Amino acid sequence: MEVRSSPVHGTGVFATGFIAAGTPIGCYTGRRYGPREQQARDWNNELTYIFGLSDGSVINGAEGGNATRHINHSCKPNCVAYEIESEDGSLHIEIEAAVRIRAGQELFLDYRLDAGGGQGGYVCRCGAPGCRGTMLGSSGN
Numbered sequence: 001m002e003v004r005s006s007p008v009h010g011t012g013v014f015a016t017g018f019i020a021a022g023t024p025i026g027c028y029t030g031r032r033y034g035p036r037e038q039q040a041r042d043w044n045n046e047l048t049y050i051f052g053l054s055d056g057s058v059i060n061g062a063e064g065g066n067a068t069r070h071i072n073h074s075c076k077p078n079c080v081a082y083e084i085e086s087e088d089g090s091l092h093i094e095i096e097a098a099v100r101i102r103a104g105q106e107l108f109l110d111y112r113l114d115a116g117g118g119q120g121g122y123v124c125r126c127g128a129p130g131c132r133g134t135m136l137g138s139s140g141n
């Protein structure tokens with residue numbers, strides 16, 4: 001994989017070779033914020049690098065994250081992120097290829113961001129058929 005500028009948004013992650021479906025791409029890393037901690041913080045435009053976990057905490061890839069934080073959003077992504085629980089009970093985000101990806105293709109995830117009610121600034125321009133027009137998840141969650 002390589003990180004370079006993306007035609008979709010800012011910086012993107014691109015496959016340098018063929019990636020078979022189901023291949024692990026990496027673990028989404030960064031600074032952790034607990035449920036209360038993350039609600040107390042004003043994220044503003046940093047939301048792009050926030051990955052929410054089911055326990056209400058978030059991982060901020062902008063702080064100490066790896067290359068996976070540059071994976072752009074698409075409503076029809078070629079990668080999938082799933083949560084795994086380690087033996088100590090902590091949650092992690094693993095990213096893997098959802099379909100086979102050819103060399104040179106950009107990697108995408110559906111982030112379904114939760115902006116806490118604010119809708120501005122997260123317009124999706126992925127151009128996929130069925131694009132929701134927003135990087136946010138369905139409202140009401």
Ligand SMILES: [Zn+2]
Binds near residue numbers: 124133
């Ligand atoms: Zn879209």
